[in-house]
Amino acid sequence: MIAILDYGSGNLRSAERAFATAGQEVIVTSDRALALEAQGLVVPGVGAFAACMAGLSKVNGSEIIRERIALERPVLGICIGMQILFSQGSEQSENGIHTGVGIWEGEVSKITAPILPHMGWNTVETHAQSELFKGVEEESFYFVHSYAAKSAVGKLSSWTTYGEPFISAVEDGYVTATQFHPEKSGDAGLQLIKNWVGAL
């Protein structure tokens, strides 16, 4: 069973259906026990870093994520769900620096590009040893974000360039993350989801 963590962030319905195409039972839940016991936990996220952290804290999401990783149980962060795994995020200056879950040391900061958000389909320079991108190395994925991590973390980082290079995916043992939305990336995204589910 796969659990999608429900903490008031975004459109979870299509995420639920996309993960179900990988042949697994999927539940959308904020229940701690279910989120801990599932074979895989998906942490989605849209909007702002600070708002996501606020939503996450209401369901003790940080603790659930940390506990799962300590128990060697897989977690997949998507979009802002990836960003909040870093130690901090900087937003507009009036909001300052925000503390993340802190699985990885590093900062998520605004992308330097002429037009923001980075919105649409872009390719990924995948790490040669990537299991996540197997079979879809050359495909495009759907991005929508203005902030990103720009320094490599974990075991394998894959990169995308929009204005400047940023990390578009991390594969780090039990923790996986994508800056793009695999659940919105058509057949390529569904294959990537199958790759992650297949490795659970």
Place this chain on the structure above:
Amino acid sequence: MTLSVRIIPCLDVTDGRVVKGVNFTNLVDAGDPVEMAALYGIEGADELTFLDISASVAGRETTLDVVRRTAEQVFIPLTVGGGIRTVEDVDRLLRAGADKVSVNTAAIARPELIAEIADKFGSQVLVLSVDARRARTESGFEVTTHGGRESANLDALTWIDRACALGVGEILLNSMDADGTRAGYDLGMISAVRAVTKTPLIASGGAGTLADFAAALDAGADALLAASVFHFGMHRIGDVKSYLDANNYPVRTVANK
């Protein structure tokens, strides 16, 4: 690595059916929205837009159901517009499976709606839909409401600038003069808007020949929306992408099935 140009079919939906007219009148039936959405997804649409033009509450409920059924089988971004007046309307559509919503008339009447939606859901969910036409305003373009039938007495560039400051994540610029004519996008309008905003810009209204799509990109559009040329089979999405690819515009290609 380059961000691809997005090709976005737009489905005008009323009472559970897709319709399309010329200059927003003379509507004709164009098909079942869920079937058409699925087909466009297979053909390589980069996103889908539903514009709910239902006049009734029952019609809007039907659209929610169309959104639900589409989101269950089409795994590309889905934008829904039409009749959105409150944060609660947005919440309902996002829960039904929309990824983004577009606001138009209600935001003109009450611009704070933009900030309210952006604060609650993030600006990435919010598309500002602007129905504009050529007029004697400061920039030469004015905003219209009611599908182009009424002037909003608002300069289009002034409005876009203000809306971006309030927090829209994207602009859908629809030319009321060109809509449904297949005579080409209003290139002057696209470049005028591009000059005042760093927010992603979707050009809409007037797509006819394949060269029209390229011209809109040259004028500064990031994405291209079209309806009748796709609904009535004048071009397939793949034709547009092949043409753009051959002319060195970055496009996402999908495998033939």
